[in-house]
Amino acid sequence: MILKKIAYxxxxxxxxxxxxxxxxxxxxxxxxxxxxxxxVGSIASFLTLYFVNHEELWFVFKGSFILFLFATxxxxxxxxxxxxxxxYVFAIIISLISVYSFFEYFNIIGPAVSTITFLxxxxxxxxxxxxxxxxxxxxxxxxNIFTWKLQSNFTNWDAYYSSHTIIILIISFTVIGVFRVFxxxxxxxxxxYKIIRFSEEKLAATLSSVGDGVITVNNLGKIDYLNPxxxxxxxxxxxxxxxxxxxxxxxxxxxxxxxxxxxxxxKALLLKEIVKLANHTxxxxxDGLERVIEDTAAPIIxxxxxxxxxxxxxxxxxxxxEKHSQIEYLSYHDHLTGLYNRRFFDEELSRLDQERxxxxxxxxx
Numbered sequence: 001m002i003l004k005k006i007a008y009x010x011x012x013x014x015x016x017x018x019x020x021x022x023x024x025x026x027x028x029x030x031x032x033x034x035x036x037x038x039x040v041g042s043i044a045s046f047l048t049l050y051f052v053n054h055e056e057l058w059f060v061f062k063g064s065f066i067l068f069l070f071a072t073x074x075x076x077x078x079x080x081x082x083x084x085x086x087x088y089v090f091a092i093i094i095s096l097i098s099v100y101s102f103f104e105y106f107n108i109i110g111p112a113v114s115t116i117t118f119l120x121x122x123x124x125x126x127x128x129x130x131x132x133x134x135x136x137x138x139x140x141x142x143x144n145i146f147t148w149k150l151q152s153n154f155t156n157w158d159a160y161y162s163s164h165t166i167i168i169l170i171i172s173f174t175v176i177g178v179f180r181v182f183x184x185x186x187x188x189x190x191x192x193y194k195i196i197r198f199s200e201e202k203l204a205a206t207l208s209s210v211g212d213g214v215i216t217v218n219n220l221g222k223i224d225y226l227n228p229x230x231x232x233x234x235x236x237x238x239x240x241x242x243x244x245x246x247x248x249x250x251x252x253x254x255x256x257x258x259x260x261x262x263x264x265x266x267k268a269l270l271l272k273e274i275v276k277l278a279n280h281t282x283x284x285x286x287d288g289l290e291r292v293i294e295d296t297a298a299p300i301i302x303x304x305x306x307x308x309x310x311x312x313x314x315x316x317x318x319x320x321x322e323k324h325s326q327i328e329y330l331s332y333h334d335h336l337t338g339l340y341n342r343r344f345f346d347e348e349l350s351r352l353d354q355e356r357x358x359x360x361x362x363x364x365x
Contacts, residue, residue, distance in 0.1 A: 022128070023083045030090060030126050031078035033177065037123065037170065038071030038097070044166050045105075053108065053159045063104055070097050091132045094120050095139040102143050109163040110154035114147045119171045125178050128185075215312040216300075217246050217265050224309065233293075233316055235286030250312070255280035255292065264297035268310045274298045283314070292318045 046064040049055040073093055080086040098117045106113050117140045124136050154160070204225075207214050213230035217223055223241045226249075231237055234249055241249045252261040267275045275297045283293045295314030299307045334341050 020083060023087060026127050027078065027083055027086045027090065029181075030123070031074045033126065033174075034090065034094070034123060035071045035074040037119075037174065038067055038074070040170065042067035042071060044170070048163055048166060049108065049159075052162050053156075055108065066100065066104075067097075070100075087127065087129065087132060088135075091124065091135040094124055094136055098136075098139050098143055102146065105163075106147070106150060106154070108156060108159050110156065110160045111147055111151045112160050112164045112167060114144055115164055115167045115171070117143055119167060119174060122171065122174050122178055126181055210313075212313050212315045213295075215246070215250065215314075216309060217312065218309045219269065219307055221246050221263075221265060221269070223249055230314075233283060233285065233291060233314070235289070251284040252277070252293070253282050253284060254278075255282050264295060265310045265312060268297040268299045269307055272299050272301065272307055277314075283316075291316045292321050 042064045045067060046060055049063070050057060050060040070093065074090065077086060077089045077093070080089065098120055101116045102113045105116075121136060121140055124132055127133070207225070207227045210227060211229065213233045214225070214227040215223065215230050215234075216225040223244050223246060226234065226236065226238045226241050231241075234241070236244075236249050246265045247263055250263075250265075252263075253259060254261055261277070261281055264275045264277055277293070277295045281293055281295075282290045284290055293314050294317050295312055297310050297312045300309040300311055302308050331343065333339065333344070
């Protein structure tokens with residue numbers, strides 16, 4: 001049952017890309033591994049100190065019982081709901097175990113207590129959080145300084161060798177477990193990298209195939225991407241444009257006033273809503289060529305509700321506008337003489353036949 005539980009948590013520990021779920025899996029796996037290791041350590045401590053080193057029963061029982069309580073504490077605190085708090089509690093418990101082992105067992109097993117802290121250090125590497133490692137590294141460094149100072153006074157080397165052998169065996173199994181965790185994580189990271197890379201390539205191919213110009217801008221207003229149509233219309237290559245302010249690459253002016261038009265990207269970032277360009281907007285390319293355009297700027301909103309950037313989609317409507325102007329001209333002019341036609345006359349008459357214009361008269365032949 002316990003082995004199945006360990007195997008289950010081991011398989012889960014690297015499965016999630018969500019930080020909270022990943023931490024929960026790490027806490028569950030560590031609590032099971034640490035509690036089992038400490039239970040084994042408690043039994044091994046009793047057997048070694050009593051039957052091999054022939055220490056007093058009360059001393060051996062007290063030490064083993066405290067290790068047993070430490071092991072049980074991992075199971076008790078594993079029921080905490082706050083996963084981050086649980087992580088810190090486990091790190092503190094590990095540090096307390098190291099301190100206790102040093103002061104309780106140094107006179108018996110001497111420098112072997114350093115090996116115990118090394119065992120605990122390996123087990124804590126299951127966590128991918130650097131803060132846990134820092135907490136325990138500080139404890140380990142302090143205890144090893146004490147070990148280095150006191151080991152010259154230690155004489156009970158028989159107990160040291162027997163205890164050290166048992167600890168080394170436990171370390172071997174722990175190293176195998178931690179190594180498998182890292183291999184599992186590495187495999188998952190490679191798989192996720194391949195998925196992300198494929199998604200990026202697919203997205204780039206899709207944007208390159210779009211018939212309109214597409215520009216993506218980050219939340220600082222800097223260019224992230226231009227598709228080939230956007231490169232052609234702006235006169236900027238993707239390599240040149242990346243990292244440039246949007247207003248430099250995408251220069252737009254009003255066709256009538258010739259004044260600069262407010263940046264649609266800036267408005268989309270500010271309002272967090274889709275923004276459309278006004279009519280009579282001209283895009284001035286890098287080489288000075290002017291094109292009448294229409295566009296839409298939409299904010300890129302994350303699932304947390306923050307704006308991560310803007311995507312701008314635009315097209316050249318110069319030809320469309322020219323044809324529209326031609327159609328409009330022909331609808332009000334005679335195609336042979338170029339003079340205004342009857343339709344224009346009727347619309348102008350209707351426009352001028354207002355009370356504010358009276359009296360009014362027309363003379364025509």
